[in-house]
Amino acid sequence: MKIVDAKVIVTCPGRNFVTIKIITEDGIYGIGDATLNGRELAVASYLADHLIPCLIGRDAGQIEDIWQFFYRGAYWRGGPVGMTALAAIDVALWDIKAKAANMPLYQLLGGRSRSGVMVYGHANGNTVEETVEEVGRYIDMGYKAIRAQTGVPGLASTYGVSKDKLFYEPADADLPTENEWDTARYLEHVPTLFRTLRDTYGYDRHLLHDVHHRLTPIEAGRLGKDLEPFRLFWLEDAVSAELQEGFRLIRQHTTTPLAVGEVFASIHNCHQLITEQLIDYIRTTIVHGGGISHIRRIAHLAELYHVRTGFHGATDLSPITMGAALHFDTWVPNFGIQEYMRHTPETDEVFPHDYTFEDGYLIVGDTPGHGVDINEELAAKYEYERAYLPVNRLSDGTMFNW
Structure with a gap:
């Protein structure tokens, strides 16, 4: 060929x-x-x-x-x-x-290990009350796992909170938007969200939360400990992971499961985290981690150390990556969960696909290949538009992690 x-x-x-x-x-x-x-x-x-x-x-x-x-x-x-x-x-x-x-691709990888891929959706609101309502909407849609994000009092904007509750796109401007961040307010507020969610909905659904790399290890340990009564499925990206050994400090202070890795580009970025069992879920995505060939190596290493996959699946990954990831998820023995942010109807028209959502799971089809195609004629009608992700500053103007 x-x-x-x-x-x-x-x-x-x-x-x-x-x-x-x-x-x-x-x-x-x-x-x-x-x-x-x-x-x-x-x-x-x-x-x-x-x-x-x-x-x-x-x-x-x-x-x-x-x-x-x-x-x-x-x-x-x-x-x-x-x-x-x-x-x-x-x-x-x-x-x-x-x-x-x-x-279908999953057969080429080794066949099915499961009938469907459990996914989690994104519920968010400007207030705790709004987020609780949105979580209820995702429960009604059939989700068994839901990421919950809320606005922080005193901050004009917060990561993960958007006007559009279904098609969240953080790249929002021709030049980077500057947001303000306050760690103390955040740490005080987040436990209130999850206490309210558990009081409202009980423990029948998995709840997840994304910190987005904004804490130090000791702050992350404190948050993880504060959230332990609410039994999160995971606490995601609690700290920036360039210093992999920093996760040792987090582990000393909390049993809340930890997930990290969506910005990783290779197995070397997560080797220590996996081999020292400093994380529970590896989130490196197929599109940013060198493809199926390389992610398979990461998954095999993770399996040896009781670490499961939890692939990134935001809207900035096209349906092609979602299709490939779902075939991988259907096969990989140490699967954990798959992030699933729905694409807009316009995107789905450009990238027709055969995967479907059923009762909290995504199901791959049996189309040969990864089951996703591209309508080139339609794609040509949508010209590139420059867009940046936001940046973060502390209240005194210091640049910080977004």
């Missing part, structure tokens, strides 16, 4: 997506997601100018060799731009191989 053509498609059906399409001499094509929120064109250029020229003429079936060629062959290896581009190629090649075998 010689590769005869490949191209990059940039489209913006409400938000920007980058897609690679790889075509073989047999007429079989595969598509991969190359979206990196706020840096989309950097990945598009890396693919078009540096990787695609090296793809033409290669055997599309040699997925591992191609992965190693682009990883080991790049002296300046790794990083979010490079690994996102490599992931796009890798997923497209797995799509081709599964189509050539006339089987």
Whole structure:
């Protein structure tokens, strides 16, 4: 299956997506997601100018060799731009191989380990009362697991709280929006949210919360301890994880399960966290972690240390990544949960797919490949629009983690 053509498609059906399409001499094509929120064109250029020229003429079936060629062959290896581009190629090649075998991708990986993939949705509100109401709406929709975020009194805006409650998009401006952050107010307020949620709905549903890298390890330990009575499914991204050993301090102070890794680009970013059992869920996503070939290595390492997968699944990942992730989730033995933020109808029209939501689970179809396609004619109607994620400052003006 010689590769005869490949191209990059940039489209913006409400938000920007980058897609690679790889075509073989047999007429079989595969598509991969190359979206990196706020840096989309950097990945598009890396693919078009540096990787695609090296793809033409290669055997599309040699997925591992191609992965190693682009990883080991790049002296300046790794990083979010490079690994996102490599992931796009890798997923497209797995799509081709599964189509050539006339089987859904999960069968090529090893078959089903479960009938459906439990997912969690995002409930949020400006106040505790609004968030409680939104959680109830997700329960009514059938979700068994719900992430809950609320506004913090005294702050004009808070991560995870949006006007649109179903299609949250944080990249909100042509230049970065500057938000204000106050750790003390946040730490005081969050336990109130989860106490109210448990008083209202009991313990029949899983509840999750995302800190978004805004605490120090000792602050995270305090929050985790304060939340223990409410039995969270996980506390996500409590601290910035560049200092992996910082999680040791958190572990000393709380038994609340910890999840991290959506910004990781390789197994090296999470090696210590996994081997020292400092986390419970690894969230590195297929699109930013080098594709199926590399994420599979992370999952196997995690399995040895009782760490489960909990892939990132926000709206800045196209349905291609969601489709590939669901096939991976359906197979991987140490699956934990899958984030699921619904895409807009415009996005779903550009990327038709065969996965469906049923009673708190996403179910993959049996279409050969990863089950997601792209309508190129429709995609061409949505031109790229520059958009940045916000930035954060403390009340005294100091730059902080967003």
